[in-house]
Amino acid sequence: MSDTAANQVLHQQIIARGGIADRTLQISGISWFLVAALGQWVFVYYLLAHYPPIFAKKGMPGLADTSMPGGYVPGDLAGNLAITAHVLIAIIIIGGGPLQLIPAIRNRFRAFHRWMGRTYVTFSVLTSTAGLYLVWTRGVPGGMVGHLAISLDAVLIYLFAGIAVYFAVTRQIDRHRRWAMRLFMVVSAVWFFRIGIMFWFMTTGGVGIDPETFEGPALKVLYFGQMFIPLAILQLYFNAQDSDRAALKIMAAITVFAATTVTAVGTFAATMGMWLPRL
Numbered sequence: 657m658s659d660t661a662a663n664q665v666l667h668q669q670i671i672a673r674g675g676i677a678d679r680t681l682q683i684s685g686i687s688w689f690l691v692a693a694l695g696q697w698v699f700v701y702y703l704l705a706h707y708p709p710i711f712a713k714k715g716m717p718g719l720a721d722t723s724m725p726g727g728y729v730p731g732d733l734a735g736n737l738a739i740t741a742h743v744l745i746a747i748i749i750i751g752g753g754p755l756q757l758i759p760a761i762r763n764r765f766r767a768f769h770r771w772m773g774r775t776y777v778t779f780s781v782l783t784s785t786a787g788l789y790l791v792w793t794r795g796v797p798g799g800m801v802g803h804l805a806i807s808l809d810a811v812l813i814y815l816f817a818g819i820a821v822y823f824a825v826t827r828q829i830d831r832h833r834r835w836a837m838r839l840f841m842v843v844s845a846v847w848f849f850r851i852g853i854m855f856w857f858m859t860t861g862g863v864g865i866d867p868e869t870f871e872g873p874a875l876k877v878l879y880f881g882q883m884f885i886p887l888a889i890l891q892l893y894f895n896a897q898d899s900d901r902a903a904l905k906i907m908a909a910i911t912v913f914a915a916t917t918v919t920a921v922g923t924f925a926a927t928m929g930m931w932l933p934r935l
């Protein structure tokens with residue numbers, strides 16, 4: 657074979673390898689998204705079946721009957737309104753978030769995408785503000801590390817929401833898409849926390865978690881991991897998409913497939929061990 661022919665064969669092989677690697681990466685992303693969307697809608701089903709019937713029957717005092725230790729505080733109207741709004745808004749943003757990431761919906765129903773996008777950003781910012789108010793006035797289980805980590809999540813939500821909106825308004829659509837995905841990850845942090853902790857209990861029995869105080873080294877990792885692990889994997893996925901290196905694409909795909917498995921197991925554990933028993 658001449659040098660030119662050999663070069664051509666080599667070139668075609670590289671392109672084929674790149675094609676397979678790109679396809680594998682894409683399939684890993686789609687697999688994770690399908691599992692996560694399903695898992696988030698199971699969470700929404702629990703929220704819908706749990707909170708609105710309680711509010712309809714007993715009003716805000718019904719919060720005292722929920723799984724939240726400090727749900728209802730007599731006389732604290734602002735706090736009670738904040739937690740009521742917080743759980744009802746969760747239904748809208750966790751239910752609607754995955755719809756924003758489906759290309760077919762985005763491309764075919766642009767008016768819906770814009771309307772849902774404005775709703776998502778506004779409610780994410782509002783509910784984070786309600787959450788901040790609750791954390792720093794009422795406190796939650798988890799100690800100071802937990803308080804600081806969830807407050808940092810609120811700050812990231814404000815920041816990413818602002819950046820995603822800026823790129824949408826200035827029509828920098830590719831950048832808008834990536835920042836909207838980062839926003840989706842930090843808004844979903846509380847869901848990652850729930851499936852993460854149930855995954856940990858299912859696979860280790862809860863090593864590093866004190867069930868009395870709801871503190872411990874594993875929880876400290878999870879408080880920050882709930883946002884930074886998904887953000888890091890997403891960044892790896894973006895880097896692999898932009899790169900020409902097939903090895904990086906395959907490594908990112910393997911990471912995303914592993915994340916898909918953890919997400920599926922965590923969702924199963926949270927559904928069976930946390931959400932369904934409360935209904």
Ligand code: HEM
Nearest residue numbers: 724725726727746784787788790791796806807810843846
């Ligand atoms: C933006 C995405 C968020 C969603 C979707 C969300 C969702 C929820 C839900 C559904 C609950 C009720 C617990 C349950 O039934 O599982 C809850 C409780 C709570 N959330 Fe959020 N949350 C978000 C962000 C935040 C942020 C950023 C903070 C604080 C800065 C926060 C603070 C709280 C507090 C204090 C409670 C009450 C916990 C208790 O009393 O046990 N949330 N949240």
